[in-house]
Amino acid sequence: MHARGFRTRPSFTGLTGTDTASVARLFVFLALLGGGLLLLLVRGKLVEAVTRQVARVQIPPPPRSLQSLSRTCPVGILGTVPGYKEDLAYIHDEGYVAVAEAGARALIELLCLRGVDRGLVVELGCGSGASSRLLTDAGYDVVGIDASPAMIELARQRAPRASFRIGSLVDARLPRCEAVTALGEVINYVFDQRVSQRRLATLFQCVSQALPPGGIFLLDVAGPVAGASRGWRAGDDWAVLHQTEADEKRRVLTRRIVTFRRIGDAYRRSEEVHRQRLYTPAAMGELLRGVGFRVRIRRNYGDLMLAPNVRAFIATRH
Ligand SMILES: C[S@@+](CC[C@H](N)C(=O)[O-])C[C@H]1O[C@@H](n2cnc3c(N)ncnc32)[C@H](O)[C@@H]1O
Secondary structure (H helix, E strand, O other): OOOOOOOOOOOOOOOOHHHHHHHHHHHHHHHHHHHHHHHHHHHHHHHHHHHHHHHHHOOOOOOHHHHHHHHHOOOOOOOOOOOOOHHHHHHHHHHOOHHHHHHHHHHHHHHHHOOOOOOEEEEEOOOOOHHHHHHHHOOOEEEEEEOOHHHHHHHHHHOOOOEEEEOOHHHOOOOOOOEEEEOOOHHHEOOOOOOOHHHHHHHHHHHHHHOOOOOEEEEEEEOOOOOEEEEEEEOOOEEEEEEEEEEOOOOEEEEEEEEEEEEOOEEEEEEEEEEEEOOOHHHHHHHHHHOOEEEEEEOEEOOEEOOOOEEEEEEEEO
16 A cells, blocks of 8 residues: 555666655755854855954963963953052152152143143043042142042042043043043053044044134143063062063063062062054044044153153144
8 A cells, every 4th residue: 555646666766656755854854964064164164254353353471471461361252451559550650650759740831821721621540539539629620530440549539639430441431521631651551441443533523612713622642662571660669570572563562560569568470461553653643633623742741751652642633
């Protein structure tokens, strides 16, 4: 007995109709399997290609001499390297605020020349609030933004009349203001791996839109350097050792920092690795002009000479 409509007539291959249907199903199965494998292979290649592209735009690994240290530093999913933790923030506030203070004095002078002795100043990467304190003492309102919670804690003590937020300058929403600062190579840091020349163009655009005509954006930026260097400094209850290596080709600088800070009767040892992207003055000038600033480039803030590879940019909104 045969099922209805099911024919067993031999075919020209010598197989019955039932055989032919099974073989056809086998062929379809094999074709699907082959297609799936091909798809997986192509996807694998695709993932590999995308990963390679992503890797290309990421910051290169630190020099081998610094690698053991960077392994001990937690790195976030965006490649974010937390910086200026408690002890380094303390040491920065104790011994490294000369640039912030000279920058603030230069800004106050520039604003006074325009007849602006009141109004809001936004400080990107405000650090421990040294410049914010001088600005509030001079009568300005200040909003400071910084990625380091330890820096913000110190800033709140140093400049209680200013207001501070923890956050990345990449996400900053700027209110209307008379001036914006980024003092102390703030925009060079790669604490937030989204910071790139393209992101800076967007940031500069936002700064430009927040300012009135004649408004000032004051920043200093580190440019390319070669080779390696080492140094140290010490205060009453702290010492800091640093070693810097530049990757000239990629224009990235890696600084390994070891700190010692007295806590009670002992010294606490901490380590950080900072990375900075380095931008030529020409590239920075172009970015700033591109979003409507007139730009003057200086090697100093008043009496204070900046490091040889650092330039101050006085950007005035057209
Ligand atoms: C060298 S310190 C300068 C601090 C302060 N402006 C001064 O001159 O004393 C650099 C500061 O930039 C901050 N910073 C770096 N990258 C940042 C980012 N993406 N967003 C906000 N702050 C950032 C750091 O936390 C640090 O406080």
